[in-house]
Amino acid sequence: MQNGRRWRIIAAATILLGLLSPLSAPVQADAASASLTDVKTRLVYFTKAARTTDRALALNALAAQSAIDAKLWTAFLTSWDAATTSQSLNYTPPSGLPGSGHTFVVLGGSLNADGTLKAQTINRLTVAMTALAAYPNSAVLVTGGNAKSGVTEAQAMHDWLIANGIPEERITTEGKASSTVGNAKYSIAILATRPDVTSYTLISDASHLRRAGVLFDAAVLQTQEKSGREWNLTRIANVAYKDKTIVNPASSATTTTIASEVASILGLSGYSALVSKPPTKAKLTALTVTPPSVTTYQVGAKLKTAGLQATAIFDNGAGSLVVTDKVSLKGFTAAKVGTPKVTASYTADSVTKTASFTVSVTKAKASVGLKLSTTKVKKSKTRVTVKVKVTSATGVGASGTVKFYSGSTKLKKATLKKGAASYTLPKFTKTGTKTITVKYSGSSTVTSGKGSVKLKVTKK
DSSP, X not given: OOOOBOTTOOOXXXXXXXXXXXXXXXXXXXXXXXXXXXXXXXXXXHHHTTOHHHHHHXXXXXXXXXXXXXXXXXXXXXXXXXXXXXXXXXXXXXXTOOSSSEEEEEEOOOBOTTSOBOHHHHHHHHHHHHHHHHOTTOEEEEEOOOOBTTBOHHHHHHHXXXXXXXXXXXXXXXXXXXXXXXXXHHHHHHHHTOTTOOEEEEEEEHHHHXXXXXXXXXXXXXXXXXXXXXXOOEEEEEEEEOSSOOOSSOOHHHHHHHHHHHHHHTTOTTHHHHHHSOOOOOOEEEEEEEOOSOOEEETTOOOOOTTOEEEEEETTTTEEEEOGGGXXXXXXXXXXXXXXXXXXXXXXXXXXXXXXXXOEEEOBOEEEEEEESOSEEETTTOOOEEXXXXXXXXXXXXXXXXXXXXXXXXXXXXXXXXXXXXXXXXXXXXXXXXXXXXXXXXXXXXXXXXXXXXXXXXXX
């Protein structure tokens, strides 16, 4: 089942200020000379060409000019990416669709010469009947023009639904579209006038829904851009007639077609010229790194990347990208005390740049724990065994020696085995409270430390 695709999602990607050239220039240049239309045209081309770095830079350029446009486009491109890489289909009505404010949109196919429906469209309508039965509060919009014998696809679909028991009041017709581009533009235009409609689900052939979904998303984007605000309309899932098995990712031919039609919906007339003369790829020229917030570690600790920021710098004024989650880090080791150098590396279009920072590794802090064999001690009779366990804050094993004291009197020196040692104290000849202390000498990886415990010696 395909999860809902929401237009009101906020991009996970960080949008930074950057620079981008105008369409007429062969290389990247100052963003101030690139119009919003130029930048958006490039975004479509870069998506089609899978030029992810250039697309991210273009989003930065868009954000520099219009924060709302950048937000809307980031959401649109996220949805488009999902359609390209992980399109999923439902062959039966999915569960969990809204109980109100919902519409199924059925895309039409060509008619016979006499204005009757072809099998392709009847298959889609049969799927729609199942969906409408599963969601009796949902409406249906049928879309398609291309009239034959004075009958549009939408009218023929409307009449078929009526003949099969769907009430007139549940049906809306869109009879101008002559293509999927038109289906998207005109259907969304109708839904834009219906504030009661807050979600919709597309119904078409399996082979059609990937492209249709992206185009409907583009039509929603266009509506939002015109109004300058986000629109509360959600495309949720789909229902497909299985005309063929769909595989991911989309083919190059499908991606090319989708991009051209997206440009058409959005009115990006310069797209064809851009395809003919693509802009030069931005070239990575440098990488800068801000070290993480924590730069001092104990032996055995793991690197903490909170606060780390890596920024990739590109040539010809193309701008920069925060690439923190894309860098690889090498060189960190906390196996011993020292000042290791950590190197971050980032690759874009076969160009790799590095930047480094230094951290400090100190000895792990020791913790000395004591345990007595008994706390009921009788003068001149009871002998108490003291067990000591030395651990470290990072789990590094402690080695070396410990010394046992009663008050200030040294009693015994012992070598740790797997961080532990024990000693049986002499009998106490005097009553009172006694302080038993164990001092750990430390090692090359663990600090020294000590632990104390009190016991009370009584006559009986």
